[in-house]
Amino acid sequence: MDGKKRGFTAEVLATPYGKPDPHGALNMPVYQNAAYGFPTAEAMELAFTGRTADHAYSRITNPTVEYFERRVRQATGALGVTAFNSGMAAVANLLLTLARAGDNVVASPHLFGNTYSLLASTLADFGVETRFADMTDPEAVAAAIDGDTCAVFLEIITNPQLEVADLTALSAVCRAAGVPLAADTTVVPFPAFRAREFGVDLEVVSSTKYLAAGTGLGGLLVDYGTFDWSLRPKLARAAEVYGVAPREAFTAKLRREVHRNLGAYMTPQAAWQQSLGLETLEVRYARASRTASEVARALDGWPGIAAVNYPGLPSNRFYGVALRQFGEAPGAMLTFDLASQAACYGFLDRLQSICRATNLFDNKSLAIHPWSTIFGTFSEQVRREMDISPCTIRLSVGLEDAEDLLADIRRALE
Numbered sequence: 001m002d003g004k005k006r007g008f009t010a011e012v013l014a015t016p017y018g019k020p021d022p023h024g025a026l027n028m029p030v031y032q033n034a035a036y037g038f039p040t041a042e043a044m045e046l047a048f049t050g051r052t053a054d055h056a057y058s059r060i061t062n063p064t065v066e067y068f069e070r071r072v073r074q075a076t077g078a079l080g081v082t083a084f085n086s087g088m089a090a091v092a093n094l095l096l097t098l099a100r101a102g103d104n105v106v107a108s109p110h111l112f113g114n115t116y117s118l119l120a121s122t123l124a125d126f127g128v129e130t131r132f133a134d135m136t137d138p139e140a141v142a143a144a145i146d147g148d149t150c151a152v153f154l155e156i157i158t159n160p161q162l163e164v165a166d167l168t169a170l171s172a173v174c175r176a177a178g179v180p181l182a183a184d185t186t187v188v189p190f191p192a193f194r195a196r197e198f199g200v201d202l203e204v205v206s207s208t209k210y211l212a213a214g215t216g217l218g219g220l221l222v223d224y225g226t227f228d229w230s231l232r233p234k235l236a237r238a239a240e241v242y243g244v245a246p247r248e249a250f251t252a253k254l255r256r257e258v259h260r261n262l263g264a265y266m267t268p269q270a271a272w273q274q275s276l277g278l279e280t281l282e283v284r285y286a287r288a289s290r291t292a293s294e295v296a297r298a299l300d301g302w303p304g305i306a307a308v309n310y311p312g313l314p315s316n317r318f319y320g321v322a323l324r325q326f327g328e329a330p331g332a333m334l335t336f337d338l339a340s341q342a343a344c345y346g347f348l349d350r351l352q353s354i355c356r357a358t359n360l361f362d363n364k365s366l367a368i369h370p371w372s373t374i375f376g377t378f379s380e381q382v383r384r385e386m387d388i389s390p391c392t393i394r395l396s397v398g399l400e401d402a403e404d405l406l407a408d409i410r411r412a413l414e
């Protein structure tokens, strides 16, 4: 090597196995098993006490899952990567590793529904408070932070509002307060968004989305090793208990305690599929996000469409910050407003190639009416507070041609 860093996909493809495969398999096989045998009692002791890296039990490590984690680590330059069996498991492990009773989390009120409920209800029952603050207002975030704040948490593009916070500004607020910045980056995947460069310390991803492309569920928790955990009492103690440097305390606490206790590790089959998804992620995302941008530009101003919301449109209020953080095509999701809820239902019912489905970033394009489905059990007042409108359609753009999607949309609007 001449010292020049390889591209994302080259790093993924070049990631070596931890141990050579006995058959020289070019694709990491699926190690579909629970336990691993040892030659001696001593080897067993060394593995179980963490002094060798041998696998002992697949709730803790598994060769196929570990290889997937290793590839993500190599391509992102992270300190630690842990794979889970859903995005929500990654979010739950993140928060349970950070927080203890009496702590608070400063979070955006615009969150994935289950993340909102995890914070507002599940963790509240364990004495962890959530303070909702407007992430597009760094001063409001600074004002919400106090000595018991264990993290600031947000989604890089909120769904379905498509709100974009200035991460550099938020990171400065977090640095000044000695609080880690944690972000759910599901909407713009690794090759297009280098979280660490924008000051994100801990990143969670629902790999169910672009990585798995609809073949199953998964989640990733990425620790960049950028936060000095001696600033947070719970993790400062973990650094002592596990005998690691202050910057390694989060991953030590996660891997040696929280993750194995909660038992939500990724399955080998999912890791195999998502590792393959990682090889083509950059190519598929470039295509889907470019198509989303084309579709948003084409729909802007169409008869029957009251408004188009996509942060890649120059008229969008987040255009500048989205361009700086995510490039020309910020994500493969957009929303548009029709005249009424009835108009939205009629539109969805007339779609022929775009699927009526929840989920995001499948290879197929998907459309949904968030007001009546994802947020259908929330009170009308809460939905209004969350900026959800009964007139909005959310479109997740897949790998079809823009012309084919626009033809389906045009037909369904008539």
Ligand SMILES: *Cc1c(COP(=O)(O)O)cnc(C)c1O
Pocket (backbone or CB within 6 Å): 086, 087, 088, 089, 112, 115, 155, 159, 184, 186, 187, 206, 207, 208, 209, 217, 218, 219, 360
């Ligand atoms: C889907 C999603 C999640 C949850 O992921 P699952 O894999 O469904 O558990 C969390 N955050 C965002 C932004 C998502 O889109």
